[in-house]
Amino acid sequence: HKIKEELANETLRLENVTLKQNLKQLAMRFSEGCAAFEVKGENVTPLYASDNVCEFFGYTTNEWLPLMQKSTPLKQFVIKCNTKLEDFxxxxTTGEATFSYYDLSSKKEKIIKAICSNINYSKEIPRYVLLYNMTKTIYIRTFGYFDVFVNDTPIAFRNKKSKELLALLVNRRGGFVTSEEAISFLWEEEPINSVTLSRYRKVALRLKNILEEYEISDIVEAIDGKRRLVMETVKCDLFDYLSGKAEYEQLFKGTYLSNYSWGENTLAELSKDFYN
Incomplete structure (x- = not known):
């Protein structure tokens, strides 16, 4: 029985060595902030943390670095934190949890997700904890009718033209759209003058406001009156399909931006490739 127990502990130890290495690498890939820890008995040793997650624990970066070189009692470690010891x-005990905190840099409420390895543990075998900021997933649908989803919830645009402007930016696939170009699409029969320029500025402001309301304003970049979609911040069926990957070949069914007549040029290009 003792030999079996020793073999089981050795297997677990080797698994934890691999997990420790993988967690550290995984943590360093998170752009929105992340931390990884080793927990052994009642002590904790940080393996990695981005600046904004250091803030969550109440430490500066300079204070954090020495903590990575030693084990600290959990009770002492969480004294400055925004979350209670009981929550940690x-x-x-449970293996996962979520914590909310106020991020000083963005001046917004943030949510951190935490997962813990090996709930059934012994004090001699370390466990590993990964904490990361939960980011919003943004999905843009262009095949069929145009819609934008944030965490699977459609954005309820209160202004039709602001929604159309976003569709226009998506159609441009990351390229900048000038005020004059946007007007020629949004009001095809009207000239570009002070009236339509003023109208467009109001539409652009409404788009900015609705994106801020859903906390995804970073998907659109504006410079000197020109606007573009920051493609890296969203997932979109059009972009996936155009990537040429086999897993996305079935996305296009023959319709594109059915809400807007100006989408017909792109539809013709897509259809040409599709039927050839």
Missing amino acids: EKLL
Whole structure:
């Protein structure tokens, strides 16, 4: 029985060595902030943390670095944190938890997700905790009718033209659209003058406001009156399809931006490739 127990502990130890290495690498890939820890008994050792996650624990970057070189009692470690010790102890018991905190840099409420390895543990075998900011997933649908989803919830645009402007930016696939170009699409029969320029500025402001309301304003970049979609911030069926990957070949069914007549040129290009 003792030999079996020793073999089981050795297997677990080797698994944890691999997990420790993988967690550290995974943590460093998160752009929105992340931390990884080793927990052994009642002590914790940080493996990695981005600046904004250091803030969550109440430490500056300079204060954090020495902590990575030693083990600190959990009770002492969380004294400056925005979250109670009981919440961390619950994480270690259940294996996962979420924490909310006010991020000073963005001046917004943020949510951190935490997962813990090996709930059934011994004090001799370390466990590993990964914490990361939960980011919003933004999905843009162009095949069929145009819609934008944030965490699977459609954006309820209150202004039709602001929604159409966003569709126009998506259609441009990351390229800048000038005020004059946008007007020629949004009001095809009207000239570009002070009236339509003023009208367009109001539409652009409404688009900015609705994106801010859903906390995704970073998907659109504006410079000197020109606007573009920041493609890296969204997932879109059009972009996936154009990537040429086999897994996306079935996305296009023959319709594109059915809400807008100006989408017909892109539809013709897509159809040409589709039927050839």
